[in-house]
Amino acid sequence: MKPDRFNHISDQVLLENYYKDHNNEWLGILLQRYTMLLLGVCMKYLKNEEEAKDGVQQVFLKVIGEVGKYKIEYFKSWVYMVAKNHCLMKLRDKGKITTEINDRIIATPDETDETSTHVEKEMLLTQMASALQQLNSEQQLCVTLFYLEKKSYQEVAEQTGYSLLQVKSHIQNGKRNLKIMLERIKQNER
């Protein structure tokens, strides 16, 4: 089976097919979609090319062995957690990290605001502009340049004088803070 032929099939359908007939080829197609991303994740944590490649193989084996044990609905989130946990455990074994690893494998997607209805979103958007003003100056600047002026990380970094890492951090934290603020407004309205 050539993976390209199945590009139009979603992860969920491929998983359903696998659960129906337990044909590993469905799993192969699914995993190959994430090989490069998994290689990147393993490299980010393990910081060694050979270990990263080995890590991806270990993740594949773990997925092949465990996918049948759970009813996974969001494969992408699940495989990411498998990979991240694998890397963190490797680092813990080496004594490089001491933080507790969450061994629970999450089979649901990250919490997003996808559940909120379109109308609710529209209502929240009217409060977005004022919430944006409440962010600290760094986050406000980076979020505005990135989301509203559609600049790249590099352009934001050049314009603000922050490093790429700082820009990413300000954008991600700014986005999270905006969500928290809007949630708070929503709760106050109830």
Add this chain to the structure above:
Amino acid sequence: MSDELKDILSNSNKDIDNQQLMDYLSRQLSGQDIHDLEKMMADDEFVNDAVEGLQQFDNKKDLTAYVQQLNDDLKKQLEKKKARKDKRKLENFPWIHFAVVLLLLLCIIAYVVIKYNYGAKKPQSKPPVTAYVTAQFKTR
């Protein structure tokens, strides 16, 4: 403006493809495409971690070969597993055949035995009544 504001909260559900990633890593994407990919990174921790990791590879050109190698190994692994499964199936197969044939043979033997036994015990047909009456008259 409201569309852009909406963008901050909406999580992009677009799937990223390898070519897009490779083009981003080798700085071959145009302005809008760079922004789209970085928005995916901001929305999705998986993509963000992956891009940060891929940027750490010394030679980005090797990445495609590494991915190909990993995919080939995965295929081999899955084929090996399938072959083991098929072999197990094949090992069980002759026993099933043997059991079915044995059962059929037993049925045939049982049928033959019952038929012959039943045939041997069957009473012979009586002589017709007219022959009996004629014989009675003759004796008188």
